[in-house]
Amino acid sequence: MSSMIIVDRRSNPKGKSLANRQRFIRRAKEQILRAVNGASSNRRIKDVESGADISIPTGGISEPTFHRSGQGGIRDHVVPGNKEFMEGDTIAKPPSGQSGGRGTDGSPDGGGEDEFRFVLTREEFMDLFMEDLELPDLAKRKLKAADAVLWQRAGYSSSGSPTNLNLVRTMRNSLSRRIALKRPKSDEMLALEAEIAELEAQPGKDPDRLMELRGLLERQVMRAKRIPYIDPIDVRYNRFTPIPKPAAQAVMFCLMDVSGSMTEHMKDLAKRFFMLLYLFLTRRYKQVEVVFIRHTHEAEEVDEDTFFHSTETGGTMVSTALEEMKRIIKERYPVADWNIYGAQASDGDNTTSDGGRTAALLEHDLLPACQYYAYVEVGSDPDAMPAGFATHARETDLWRTYKQVTGTETPFVMKKVRHRREIYPVFRELFARDGAKQSEEATP
């Protein structure tokens, strides 16, 4: 009889098909990216970050074969379950299209899958989302970060330089070793010596005891010599380990006009823009801090809730916000240590007299400090507007002001956004790799 082998494969490495999966995702990338794009315009940002059930058209990932068409011609089927038919009977066909009870087993007539559905993990989703996004100057910063090293305490080591000697640790080791090896304690020896001295002071009294004590003392002294007070094996040094300095830290300034002219719709657009930027920065940098500055005719730093939810009345002075940003940079975020990103959202209103000051602040103070500064001009929902208004091409005050700043070699970009589906494309363009023109961006 043949013998049988049982093999337990359960502990084999998982994800054997991972390589195939990566190939598949790379293959279907175009469609998946489109799906991801669609998903991000329909959902809240927070949901976007958590994996996704993706459904893509089968177009680029179909596996064609030669097979017969589902229509036309003459077909014969043998089917089970006849209840009433006699030879020569006729059965009316269903009114349109395909026959209902065809007998051939699942011929791949293509009609089955129009959409291909599967689940992307969070990592895959985000990677695709970030695909070909690269923040400017990042490579440069990274290179810089490589030589900057922080020394961090990391336990103890048995070798090191004398300056790093850890006395407490060393003495603790020494003590336990001395106890374990029963090294005579000094007060014990002193007591012995005292007793000997006492006996010697009275000669003739108990000479045996004296002999015994002398012998004991001698042995103790020998033992104390053999077992050192501090042995090299006791010595401990503080250990330091080099940690790459987190030059990969960024601060993001969110500037927003909260004056009355900003509608809820505009604020929502702005919020999505900030969130998206934040998302990108958290992916790129280990540590991202966010500073919210809201402004009317005066600016103040606020927390996130206040920033988005509380309303404020007043005029509009953009320069106050820039001034505030400049101050905060100077106080808390030295340019040498921080990658600074500015993101400003506004409906474009500004006091006309403020224009010159705003432009000067931006050009001379902020842009030199920033890695990137993006200005998004939010507008009313074009869908909600009467057709006639849809093309109001009038340039706003702020737009005109900022336009002077662009064109020069500055990390500054400005865009108009009127619907939330336009945010993502704008964003892509803002952060697209240098030179890589996104021609496939087909936003209506």
Next chain:
Amino acid sequence: MTLAPVERLKPVKRSEPGEKAPPPDDANLLYTGADWDYDTIKRCHDAIQEIALGELGLDVYPNQIEVITSEQMLDAYASIGMPLLYRHWSFGKHFARDEAMYRRGMRGLAYEIVINSSPCISYIMEENSITMQALVIAHAAFGHNHFFKNNYLFQQWTDAEGILGYLDFAKAYIARCEERYGQQLVERTLDAAHALMNQGIHRYPRRRLDLQSEARREQERQEMQRQLYNDLWRTVPTKKGQKAPSDEERRRALLDLPEENILYFLEKKAPRLANWQREVLRIVRHVAQYFSPQRQTKVMNEGCATYTHYRIMTRLHETGRISDGAYMEFLHSHTAVVFQPAFDDPRYSGINPYALGFAMMQDIERIATNPTEEDRAWFPGYAGSGDAMAALRDAWANYRDESFILQYLSPHLMRKMRMFHLHDNSDENVYRVAAIHDERGYRRVRQQLAAQYDFSSLDPDIQITDVDLAGDRRLILEHKVQNGVLLAEEDAKSVLQHVANLWGYDVLLFENDDAGNTLRKLTVPARTILLAE
């Protein structure tokens, strides 16, 4: 890529792991309860083996049973059940789809996958109960295993000893190509080859396949080429007055045309392919060839395995080796597997090969042991012979689905399944009942059902008929249209594009009816995306 999936036993409905049988005192039982461990599996296997080899007289490859998790089962699904298949995005796609459906609970997992190899590897899932494991061992490790080893198609076209080694070679070879020539180029070549997989099968035996020597042969071919290479040939002047063979007959003879194995033709004759690309085509062709017997014996293979597990489990129960509760659990799964809804049932999706196969095997047993007068008239060869297993083993060894049905489907079974023949002409607005399960119809229904399992209904008949050597080197294909059913146009065009890319020049496909009239013509220009720099 469409391939017949590796044999899997799959429930129509997933059954709950069995009700626990009350622990009987009977020491004869192989196991109690639902849990399993290696010892119980071993005990079950030995008991099953005793019945399978002794009582049923099966002849099997040595068995190897591998325990896997459900995730690994999904993994195995994805690469058409082959543990060692090379890497390709389409397997990732299948995995993603299967996983999504499994996660949503739209689909249960198969209980097992079995690989036609020696030793015969059966995968069983850890979460199944011991009764299910016993069922799977009986079904796969003995039923399918016997079929793989004894059926003439498998003997002719597959090499059970060599397949695992060959897949190893193929995987390594393709990985090496990817390193050398870039993933994209290899992927495109594989895409094209996969599209033609069903047209990459030899239908008529040429020589015994020896997959073990494939790796060596590949090296020999390269070596040969290297040795024969002589730069001087390039400088030899061509003879004056020599004409290109314009004569069609001569040309076709030269190219061995017509050729229905399109992949084979391209591998050997496509002028612009690199050697490694030819080897890739060859690998895909071998894999297709390896699977082709499974496509042609679906009904028989499943019938054989299902009949075997049914006999074995029943015998185990009769001899008191498994409890009533375990047997009930088995029957629950078994009936789910062989369930055949009627044509007007919403669950109907064609004839269930498990149901038809199992019913036919049982029918053969009945005819051999307890025939009616009708059976004696229809099957004089073995009716009443008394030895059901001999008749079954003979059938399993010497037929494929088409011939098996044509030979063995009995009037009794046609009546039992109430089979009838529907004729569907797209020009009419009614279906016609052409034959039913009555005296006049038996033979016609049987013939028709058999035809459904024939080559010609599995795949359209497409051949390479000519190459325009004197002109633009256009490759000419012909689809012999049956019953006026043309190819699905979109897919046909995509596949033709692959053909054109492999061939390197334009491709033209005629769809001709029996009389030779061209019903449709498809032309595709070549793209040079497959040409290595």
